[in-house]
Amino acid sequence: MIVDLFQGQSKSTLKCLKCGYKTHKFEPFLHLSLPIQESKSDISLLDCMKEYSKEEKLTNGERWLCPRCKKRVKVSKKIGVWSLPNVLIVHLKRFGFDKKSHGSKVPKLVNFPVTDLDLSSVTEGIQRDRPVYDLVAVSNHRGNLISGHYYTYAKNRDDNAWYEYNDSNILGLETQNLITESGYLLIFCKTSTRSFRRQTLSRPEAWPCAMRKTQKNSIRTNIQEDQESRKHLDREFEDHQDSAKSRENSDRKCKYFVQQRADRTKGQFLDSTDTDEEKCNKRREEVRAADFKFLGDQNLNIMQSSSGSYVKSGSQLRGKGI
Secondary structure (H helix, E strand, C coil): CHHHHHCEEEEEEEEECCCCCEEEEEEEECCEEECCCCCCCCEEHHHHHHHHCCCEEECHHHCEEECCCCEEECEEEEEEEEECCCEEEEEECCEECCCCCCCEECCCCEECCCCCEECHHHECCCECCCCEEEEEEEEEEEECCCCEEEEEEEEECCCCEEEEEECCEEEEECHHHCCCCCEEEEEEEECCCCCCCCCCCCCHHHCCECCCHHHHHHHHHHHHHHHHHHHHHHHHHHHHHHHHHHHHHHHHHHHHHHHHHHHHHHHHHHCCCCCCHHHHHHHHHHHHHHHHHHHHHHHCCEEECCCCCEEECHHHHHHHCC
16 A cells, blocks of 8 residues: 555666766655755756756765776666655655754755646656645744754645644644745645555556557567466365375375284294294294285386386385385
């Protein structure tokens, strides 16, 4: 459920500045942490998204080992948004750290629309649904890095009214008062789709990223092949279990037969008046050998090989090993 609602995907691109070699890496995210430009006076949420996807140079100690150049080189790195989730959580980086101070807060006002936030211009991948969102909640922070207080603005979906939740106090709120310098976490819900579908392997059409029809058919074919292979393995396992049970029952009957023969001959030897111990032992071994020969004849299965020779099955060996 968390994946279905909150998971998006980012795309990280590294480019060698010497030979132009590129590599791409896709990673999931549950929220977007967006930087705030302190140099600008009027900042919008789209500005923060563009700053997040801004290309940067990696030099000196951050050089990258290029597979083509076979050495560490200067590269450019760019992180873009590939696919957006159904429920988007935006984290504004309001706290900065440097060597001089332990940390400071960025009290900048970030503007954003409460309804119909269109993020099509900042996504790189083709979206299955148009990325249009409405604001549903705001988590605010008042104070500094050392101490502060959190409170929330949230929309009631029953009456579509906004309320402020501040500890035990609940107050009504006007829409124009939602955007403040205290906004820390912004939660948006996608409005371009009526329902949120489960993202399963058997239903690739429910994935947030758009796919070509050939890709969907290929995925479905692979899934069907995996299911058929799994059913075949299950049948083989059941047949193996049935065969093992049959062999176990046969071995149990053989052991019971030998035990019965041994019990009958044991009393005969004990009642014998023959005082020659070696003679009794020799007779006992003869009876035992006769029992094994009988079992071997009963369990011997012979199959003729292509060369005309005969191979004994394991049933005879099990009879001899009792």
